[in-house]
Amino acid sequence: MALDSGQTALLRNEREGTYWQPFTANRMLRANMEPRTMVSAQGAYYTSSEGVRLFDTLSGLWCTPLGHAHPRIVEAVRRQAETLDFAPSFQLTHPGAISLAERIADMAPEGMNHVFFANSGSEAVDTALKVALGYHRIKGAGNRFRMIGRERGYHGVGFGGMSVGGIVSNRKMFAAGMMSGVDHLRHTYEPEHMAFTRGQPTWGKHRAEDLVRLVTLHDASTIAAVIVEPVQGSTGVIVPPVGYLQRLREICTANGLLLIFDEVITGFGRMGENFGAQRFGVTPDIITFAKAVTNGIVPMGGVIVTDEIYNTFMTGPENAIEFCHGYTYSGHPMAAAVGHVVLDVMREEGLVARVRELEPVLEDAIHGLKDMDVIADIRNIGLTAAIDLKPAADKPGARGAALFEAGLRGGLLLRCTGDTVSFGPPFISTAQELRDMVSTLRRLIIEVCC
Numbered sequence: 001m002a003l004d005s006g007q008t009a010l011l012r013n014e015r016e017g018t019y020w021q022p023f024t025a026n027r028m029l030r031a032n033m034e035p036r037t038m039v040s041a042q043g044a045y046y047t048s049s050e051g052v053r054l055f056d057t058l059s060g061l062w063c064t065p066l067g068h069a070h071p072r073i074v075e076a077v078r079r080q081a082e083t084l085d086f087a088p089s090f091q092l093t094h095p096g097a098i099s100l101a102e103r104i105a106d107m108a109p110e111g112m113n114h115v116f117f118a119n120s121g122s123e124a125v126d127t128a129l130k131v132a133l134g135y136h137r138i139k140g141a142g143n144r145f146r147m148i149g150r151e152r153g154y155h156g157v158g159f160g161g162m163s164v165g166g167i168v169s170n171r172k173m174f175a176a177g178m179m180s181g182v183d184h185l186r187h188t189y190e191p192e193h194m195a196f197t198r199g200q201p202t203w204g205k206h207r208a209e210d211l212v213r214l215v216t217l218h219d220a221s222t223i224a225a226v227i228v229e230p231v232q233g234s235t236g237v238i239v240p241p242v243g244y245l246q247r248l249r250e251i252c253t254a255n256g257l258l259l260i261f262d263e264v265i266t267g268f269g270r271m272g273e274n275f276g277a278q279r280f281g282v283t284p285d286i287i288t289f290a291k292a293v294t295n296g297i298v299p300m301g302g303v304i305v306t307d308e309i310y311n312t313f314m315t316g317p318e319n320a321i322e323f324c325h326g327y328t329y330s331g332h333p334m335a336a337a338v339g340h341v342v343l344d345v346m347r348e349e350g351l352v353a354r355v356r357e358l359e360p361v362l363e364d365a366i367h368g369l370k371d372m373d374v375i376a377d378i379r380n381i382g383l384t385a386a387i388d389l390k391p392a393a394d395k396p397g398a399r400g401a402a403l404f405e406a407g408l409r410g411g412l413l414l415r416c417t418g419d420t421v422s423f424g425p426p427f428i429s430t431a432q433e434l435r436d437m438v439s440t441l442r443r444l445i446i447e448v449c450c
């Protein structure tokens with residue numbers, strides 16, 4: 001459905017900058033570009049305001065694995081709005097939140113049976129950090145205040161998530177407001193040892209020993225938790241080396257540190273298992289989730305914690321609030337209703353198993369680009385992948401930006417950050433759609449880079 005010129009002018013945001021877009025070069029967008037506006041979406045495709053049908057190569061922002069406008073979700077939203085559109089979340093609840101928590105706990109690794117709801121990945125991360133601090137304090141170890149994140153980690157944009165995050169551009173403007181006592185592990189991505197690896201690299205387990213160094217430097221008695229994404233998604237699908245996450249787990253256990261897996265991207269099937277924890281065979285103490293739990297239709301996030309953590313919080317006076325934390329919209333009825341349908345559809349349509357079937361298809365297709373001189377690296381795991389374009393001389397990021405623009409004309413909605421292009425297609429994609437995505441990508445790369 002193409003828009004008429006009046007509608008397009010409106011979309012051009014004629015009241016300059018009234019809508020200040022997130023993570024966007026707003027002035028560049030307004031000065032140089034046609035509006036990048038999606039006007040509808042069905043299944044695995046968006047339609048742009050220019051009437052172009054675009055394959056959704058990143059499931060929105062990693063969050064719509066079931067595709068768009070799923071009829072059962074649409075119906076669930078309508079029904080829930082008619083029945084119970086809001087219920088206060090403090091001191092009260094509603095049946096959908098309780099039963100969704102139970103279903104999520106059933107999907108989690110053994111011994112992780114307690115779910116606290118938030119509304120986004122950033123809120124989930126801040127919740128996890130607060131759970132870790134509270135847990136140690138109740139245990140009489142309130143001096144465990146430090147958090148360890150990892151270079152290149154993305155944990156959202158709250159003050160907690162920003163502080164443990166490891167993306168320089170997201171940190172430097174706000175350095176004055178960082179949480180104190182945060183340190184970082186080195187990242188595990190060294191292309192000279194792992195470029196063009198399919199799945200997990202065999203090099204890099206030793207980088208987990210960084211944690212031993214930080215424990216020695218700060219003393220374990222001052223550290224509350226370590227937070228990592230099992231696969232670093234936002235910085236371009238950086239896959240954990242074989243044995244790395246296991247070694248982090250050993251070091252955390254030996255030193256009384258909580259291990260938090262930020263599974264905002266890897267949770268709910270994207271790794272071909274319910275959670276990355278199961279894919280990599282490592283059980284953390286806390287898992288954060290968001291995005292796919294509601295297929296991106298309404299916001300929801302949360303944390304799953306172990307029995308040990310929950311039971312520790314439940315040891316204080318019975319009439320006192322155990323965890324002074326929560327959001328107006330925690331466990332929102334609309335989100336809970338959608339969460340139930342998402343889990344129903346995932347189970348009935350076998351979508352987690354489907355990810356396992358599609359993983360080798362995506363892997364073979366994307367690594368088929370290896371012959372292109374302009375590509376510096378290709379990585380993949382589960383239903384995720386990334387390619388790095390070699391930066392154009394003196395213009396890092398220019399090739400990624402050009403490719404993004406070409407995609408909008410050529411039928412692919414691409415996620416380009418700098419010269420890295422990340423992929424996380426919907427679980428409902430067919431094998432042929434994934435192959436077509438990669439052959440269109442090859443054509444577009446030739447068009448803009450060669």
Ligand code: PLP
Nearest residue numbers: 120121122154155156262264265
């Ligand atoms: N944590 C991870 C691992 C993420 O990938 C993201 C978003 O991409 C977040 C946290 C933040 O989520 P949100 O944008 O919903 O706050």
